[in-house]
Amino acid sequence: MDTKCLTDEYILHTYGRFPVTLVKGKGSIAFDENNKRYIDLTSGIGVNAFGFCDETFINAVTQQAKKIQHTSNLFYTEPAAYLSKLLSEKSGMSKVFFSNSGAEANECAIKAARRFSLQKNGKGFHNIITLKNSFHGRTITTLAATGQESFHEDFFPFTDGFLYADTHNTESIKTLVKNNKCAAIMIEIIQGEGGVMPLSDELIETIKELSTSFDIPLIIDEVQTGNGRTGKYFSYMHYNLNPDIVTTAKGLGGGLPIGATLFSKRFEHALISGTHGSTFGGNPIVCAGAATIAERIDDAMLSDITAKGEYISSAIKNFSKVKSVSGKGLMLGIEIEGEAKSSVSRCIENGVLVLTAKNKIRLLPAFCISYKEIDEALSILKACI
Numbered sequence: 113m114d115t116k117c118l119t120d121e122y123i124l125h126t127y128g129r130f131p132v133t134l135v136k137g138k139g140s141i142a143f144d145e146n147n148k149r150y151i152d153l154t155s156g157i158g159v160n161a162f163g164f165c166d167e168t169f170i171n172a173v174t175q176q177a178k179k180i181q182h183t184s185n186l187f188y189t190e191p192a193a194y195l196s197k198l199l200s201e202k203s204g205m206s207k208v209f210f211s212n213s214g215a216e217a218n219e220c221a222i223k224a225a226r227r228f229s230l231q232k233n234g235k236g237f238h239n240i241i242t243l244k245n246s247f248h249g250r251t252i253t254t255l256a257a258t259g260q261e262s263f264h265e266d267f268f269p270f271t272d273g274f275l276y277a278d279t280h281n282t283e284s285i286k287t288l289v290k291n292n293k294c295a296a297i298m299i300e301i302i303q304g305e306g307g308v309m310p311l312s313d314e315l316i317e318t319i320k321e322l323s324t325s326f327d328i329p330l331i332i333d334e335v336q337t338g339n340g341r342t343g344k345y346f347s348y349m350h351y352n353l354n355p356d357i358v359t360t361a362k363g364l365g366g367g368l369p370i371g372a373t374l375f376s377k378r379f380e381h382a383l384i385s386g387t388h389g390s391t392f393g394g395n396p397i398v399c400a401g402a403a404t405i406a407e408r409i410d411d412a413m414l415s416d417i418t419a420k421g422e423y424i425s426s427a428i429k430n431f432s433k434v435k436s437v438s439g440k441g442l443m444l445g446i447e448i449e450g451e452a453k454s455s456v457s458r459c460i461e462n463g464v465l466v467l468t469a470k471n472k473i474r475l476l477p478a479f480c481i482s483y484k485e486i487d488e489a490l491s492i493l494k495a496c497i
């Protein structure tokens with residue numbers, strides 16, 4: 113049986129896969145089993161920050177695999193220690209907890225916010241306000257945090273205590289904060305799975321004011337937007353925000369699974385010994401790879417990401433059938449006349465890998481994509497829309 117048949121036979125059918133088996137890649141170019149070439153504008157949904165088979169990442173990961181691959185968190189390991197320092201320097205946050213995915217990073221943030229609130233306010237102040245159209249993960253609790261009914265339908269009952277504020281109306285979150293005992297507000301700055309929808313400046317300002325005046329901790333989910341993706345190390349850095357907890361994953365791992373929950377000084381004791389843990393979290397191989405990603409996201413890299421994003425978006429805005437382009441840096445959503453899915457299939461057939469987000473075409477290219485590759489991909493994208 114070939115790969116597609118084996119997959120269909122033995123792997124649970126939870127994904128709508130494209131009929132392509134990718135077997136190798138370099139930078140932003142991937143090849144399928146028939147050696148057909150694709151320009152990748154997806155980076156594995158924002159994961160392969162420096163593309164396929166990036167030498168720096170491979171060297172760090174293979175060298176670490178030859179030294180020690182895993183120890184448990186009962187012992188100290190150098191890669192996790194080094195990565196924690198790097199993340200703290202990049203963000204100004206005080207401490208990190210390492211896990212294995214975005215959902216786990218968010219679970220950790222939710223636990224920390226609830227424990228912090230219990231100690232500060234006593235019982236009952238456990239509600240977490242999230243936004244409608246958000247996406248925070250697939251576990252029962254992070255699905256409960258996700259403000260989209262379509263994700264909820266089949267899985268009741270959920271973890272209690274999540275309230276959803278409207279993204280288009282600042283009164284909604286004001287009312288929820290005033291009428292409920294809250295442990296935290298949790299937001300994405302750009303709702304990725306929700307259709308690459310940036311929050312309005314007005315909503316961000318309102319959330320900042322509410323968080324300060326009601327002393328409600330702010331959790332920012334940077335799982336998709338973090339690690340340079342939007343042209344700042346974290347997307348909240350485009351605004352004057354000081355979050356209490358930041359979660360991240362995807363691009364930080366560069367292709368290996370990681371989740372990280374960052375805590376401000378005030379929150380560094382929100383979780384203490386015995387209150388949280390992970391078998392694989394902080395794995396030395398994963399952290400050695402992740403350090404090569406975080407190290408390279410400096411000001412020059414961030415400017416490059418911004419410039420490439422602006423180049424792509426200004427080209428696409430002039431395509432016929434394109435209604436609007438949303439997002440920042442190399443996280444872009446294209447609203448087109450008609451439905452996105454058939455354009456995406458045409459792009460893939462014609463050698464360009466793109467994604468959807470709601471009814472938009474979503475682009476999350478690797479940071480190392482060249483302008484030549486961008487131009488080639490754009491001309492195919494233009495023809496396929």
Ligand SMILES: Cc1ncc(COP(=O)(O)O)c(C=O)c1O
Pocket residue numbers: 212213214215216218247248249250300304305333334335336361362
């Ligand atoms: C904003 C956001 N939060 C959380 C998640 C869940 O991450 P994971 O699939 O690594 O659990 C995602 C995944 O797309 C995401 O975009």
